[in-house]
Amino acid sequence: MSEPKTFAIRTFGCQMNEHDSERIAGMMVADGLVASSDERSADVIILNTCCIRENADNKLYSALGELKALKKERPGLQIAVGGCLAQKDREGVLDKANWVDVVFGTHNLAAAPKLLRRSEFEGPLVEILESPDPTAAADMVPALNAVREVPWAAWMTIQTGCNNSCAFCIVPSVRGEEISRPLEDLLEESRLLAEQGVCEITVLGQNVNSYGRDITKRRPLFADLLREIGKINGIERIRFTSPHPKDLREETIAAMAETSAVCNQLHLPLQSGSNAILTAMRRGYTAERYMEKLAAARAAIEDLAVTTDIIVGFPGETEEQFEDTLRVVAACNFDSVYTFIFSPRPGTRAADMESEYISPEVVKERFARLKDVVDRSSLRQHEARVGRTEEVLVEGPSRRDASVLSGRTRQGKLVHFTGPNEGLRPGAVVNVIVTHGAPYHLLGDYVSTIRGPRHKVRIPLHVS
Numbered sequence: 001m002s003e004p005k006t007f008a009i010r011t012f013g014c015q016m017n018e019h020d021s022e023r024i025a026g027m028m029v030a031d032g033l034v035a036s037s038d039e040r041s042a043d044v045i046i047l048n049t050c051c052i053r054e055n056a057d058n059k060l061y062s063a064l065g066e067l068k069a070l071k072k073e074r075p076g077l078q079i080a081v082g083g084c085l086a087q088k089d090r091e092g093v094l095d096k097a098n099w100v101d102v103v104f105g106t107h108n109l110a111a112a113p114k115l116l117r118r119s120e121f122e123g124p125l126v127e128i129l130e131s132p133d134p135t136a137a138a139d140m141v142p143a144l145n146a147v148r149e150v151p152w153a154a155w156m157t158i159q160t161g162c163n164n165s166c167a168f169c170i171v172p173s174v175r176g177e178e179i180s181r182p183l184e185d186l187l188e189e190s191r192l193l194a195e196q197g198v199c200e201i202t203v204l205g206q207n208v209n210s211y212g213r214d215i216t217k218r219r220p221l222f223a224d225l226l227r228e229i230g231k232i233n234g235i236e237r238i239r240f241t242s243p244h245p246k247d248l249r250e251e252t253i254a255a256m257a258e259t260s261a262v263c264n265q266l267h268l269p270l271q272s273g274s275n276a277i278l279t280a281m282r283r284g285y286t287a288e289r290y291m292e293k294l295a296a297a298r299a300a301i302e303d304l305a306v307t308t309d310i311i312v313g314f315p316g317e318t319e320e321q322f323e324d325t326l327r328v329v330a331a332c333n334f335d336s337v338y339t340f341i342f343s344p345r346p347g348t349r350a351a352d353m354e355s356e357y358i359s360p361e362v363v364k365e366r367f368a369r370l371k372d373v374v375d376r377s378s379l380r381q382h383e384a385r386v387g388r389t390e391e392v393l394v395e396g397p398s399r400r401d402a403s404v405l406s407g408r409t410r411q412g413k414l415v416h417f418t419g420p421n422e423g424l425r426p427g428a429v430v431n432v433i434v435t436h437g438a439p440y441h442l443l444g445d446y447v448s449t450i451r452g453p454r455h456k457v458r459i460p461l462h463v464s
């Protein structure tokens with residue numbers, strides 16, 4: 001019998017794309033292929049792309065440039081390109097890289113194995129759908145067979161697409177309108193994940209807290225979903241990303257506060273502290289309204305860690321408007337801020353505001369000033385945790401020092417801690433006393449073990 005073919009997936013972009021890759025990997029395994037962590041020897045290489053982040057095009061086409069040589073060495077190698085950039089560039093991918101075998105989009109990820117098989121006989125194939133095909137969209141395929149990186153935590157996509165129209169964002173045009181998966185399917189999937197030993201579920205959606213709006217307008221289904229997943233035996237931690245501030249409802253805050261499994265963590269993208277810029281971005285809230293919602297969440301949810309996203313140098317941003325952002329960021333006392341330099345995505349409104357682009361020197365200087373405020377805020381929040389005992393889900397040895405273990409608190413903070421390396425396996429939950437706070441992590445000492453790992457699999461398959 002011949003050896004099964006091997007595949008490797010290279011993922012660009014956000015957690016949703018990472019999760020899509022896990023599911024593509026699951027489908028490839030179901031099709032008889034074997035996952036490989038060595039891309040150079042794999043029979044099939046899939047590039048799962050993202051066009052949201054800066055330089056996405058450059059990254060894809062330079063990766064394809066590297067693979068051209070590999071394909072020359074091994075003509076049997078199959079190369080597939082999927083995800084947002086494929087959805088956007090379509091046949092253009094083959095125009096630029098005619099050594100690619102298959103191009104598939106965001107609405108038909110599940111078609112990848114079939115397209116790869118067909119292309120062996122039919123040559124290069126491009127299949128892009130304009131809207132999800134329920135039989136072919138991996139977005140709508142449960143994650144149970146996904147090849148996950150770790151066995152104790154899972155992502156679960158609850159909704160695809162976005163009905164908003166933020167001026168800087170390409171998502172609505174590549175992912176389409178919001179489509180929510182049925183609540184019952186999500187609960188069934190959560191129960192089965194718990195049976196597999198998963199204790200942490202991160203719920204994913206482009207506009208996650210508007211989940212269910214396309215199913216019913218009568219009830220806030222996102223709040224119901226959090227409460228119902230929280231009742232499932234074995235699910236101890238629920239996180240979600242990314243919510244939209246304008247859609248953060250009282251019911252969601254109440255569900256977070258009253259469901260013990262929902263982690264004390266809220267990522268609430270602010271984007272700018274200037275109302276004029278927020279209007280130009282079409283975000284649908286003011287800085288004041290954002291701060292009111294944040295205050296309501298902090299009042300209701302004990303020990304809530306809050307993170308955000310800020311874009312520096314949106315077209316037309318004046319010095320005064322940037323200073324508004326600095327003031328709001330300082331006032332919000334964020335635990336962490338993901339800062340981005342504006343970069344135009346072709347096809348978005350902001351890309352057409354070329355005459356108002358801010359010079360790179362000014363943007364660089366503003367970025368450094370923002371980073372300073374952000375780092376001080378993170379440090380303050382982290383130093384305030386020194387002396388506290390935190391519940392930590394162990395992830396394994398620290399990347400820098402194998403004698404130290406790393407894990408995450410319920411607030412999502414990375415902790416490196418010393419302790420009994422013997423017998424403490426990834427997936428265990430322990431108490432750690434915090435001894436030091438740095439801007440991006442905490443240090444601590446092991447105190448006691450709450451429980452050992454619940455999952456049965458020791459080593460997961462690896463998605464490269």
Ligand code: SF4
Nearest residue numbers: 162164166169171206
């Ligand atoms: S809410 Fe705005 S930023 Fe988020 S996915 Fe939708 S359009 Fe993009």
